[in-house]
Amino acid sequence: MPPLSPSRPQLVYLAFGPATYHHEACFSIVSALAHLDTKAGEAIDIQVYTDNPAPYRKLPVTVHLLDEATRKAWNEPHGYHFRSKHVLLREVLRQHPLAVLIDTDTFFRTSPMKLFHRVGQGRLLCNFIGPRYGANQKCLLYKNLLAILQQRDLADCQMPLLNSGVIGLTAADAPALDHSIALMDELYPLARTAYTLEEFCLAVAAYRKLELAECTDVIHHYWSRKAQFRAKIQAWLRKHGDDPLSAAALADVLQVNDQLPRPPALHRLGYKALSLTLPSHERQFARELLYGCYPYPNEFDRACAPAWWDKALANLNERNGNMAPEQLRQCLRHPGLRLSLGERRKDIEAHLLRTAAH
Template structure:
């Protein structure tokens, strides 16, 4: 790990694997810099730990190249890849008094310095504070771990859960991460199917020891509807990837907003009327396809069209079973569908049929 001046706040990313994660990280970093006052820029470093340094060449960040051996070691003893988040943040806090680890599927609504204002001794910064542990008694984490946690005095049904898309701590509270890592290692065999084990263990480690702070006003974490937000970000990268910090690029960052593009209510009523010409099982499919066809004034909302079409087909398949390519072709060429989709039908057919073959 490269050494940086110890007095500056550290914004940390862990990005590896498919290109989409690097795209997310690059946009998140540019959004942070876009909202950062010039005067505050000297108070913060951005560190990126990655298996591919190339996407970050045009950004003012410190890149740490991670090899497979290191990443695999961070995921042991069970190969649990979210464990590496806590291992990394623990290492950074050995060198720096304050750090925030942020997931790649995020972008900033306000200055990143607002995050660091909420990182203080005795307080854990998370993305948001969720419901109570006892709120979902069908959850694997509840059924398999409650008794153990109660017997040890670590948690009860009133424990608040957290979303770890953002984790911020000061060095004095870094032992919280040691505790969360130890619990991941112990409890993984009991809850290996629980996708949220990592953030659950963080909540347990902090319970009754640290106050919780959240930051949804500063960060948008698009863990839901990823396809639409990734489409916006990829459109921004196609336009500005060669000069991500230009004035035009920063201006367009603000257009990549946290809203899912939906047509106005009057148009949605019109789509519903058009869909009545379709067989009943395909009406919802037609309406959802039309969400991607609407001429949104925001160019990055328009870029979501293929994501809307993919989601429409996914929903149709979930409701009625997977549609074979020839069935899909016949559906899209139904007279009612032709009328509804108009000139966009051929684009939709080409896109969806190409995807259905993969």
């Protein structure tokens, strides 16, 4: 465990619960290290607050064991689990002048130092700056909270929203986190089903007080299409988990790209033509199965095949109700689709029947 330096920027992760989140965090950390230009003197400290230190034992990070009682206290008074992000960053900034808290479902496109260069006194770093508060007047946060916030001159329709997959602040601006935590505690009963309440409260706390900066060019935050990106990361871990900082592992980090794997346009056109031989309600299902079967040159894109198949079945069930196992078999054995899937059909059928059973 490397010693922390009070003068170095702090990259902070909060990772707990199922193994998936630890896998995400480990890959995100390695991607940061892969892009760090140590020859140019770039240096950061990485802190991981977690309920399970084991996944990080081969990484140059400082691990803080986070027990259940502490995490529960961080989520009080309403048990709102996103509240802990702000509490943790506030604690880190009591000891360090500059810190960035980053979600686990991220990986770096370039040097993590670029994050810290965008944080300064009077400036809040977020993942991205979203639309104005008034852009979606059907949103629960708008309908339930606008009048209250306007009366207290805390927000208006022009306030920019933000995504908090990344939160970067200086210690001098840490009181913004105190404000966001107080807002969460107060407003949660009025918007308890709003998934984005945490980042909304941060936007309110920063409004008219802090400049906003974003960093989508530095990191990829795969909050959308998680299954495909998790499949890429799992493939990298299977290959390099025993030696995650080897030259080969760091080189392969660059192959885990931010593109959703899709076949070339000509192949997609062919899949569309093929799907016309199927009943209309099964056509998209067939195309998505074939997207997973395409022989992508990138091995980590090929690893997304089961995720494509699962998504195809989920979309089919969402459109038409859950398909019975025999219906699924009949669909997969349609002559045109059977020919296109080739030798993979049996594997796909077995995989989807297991998925459907769960």
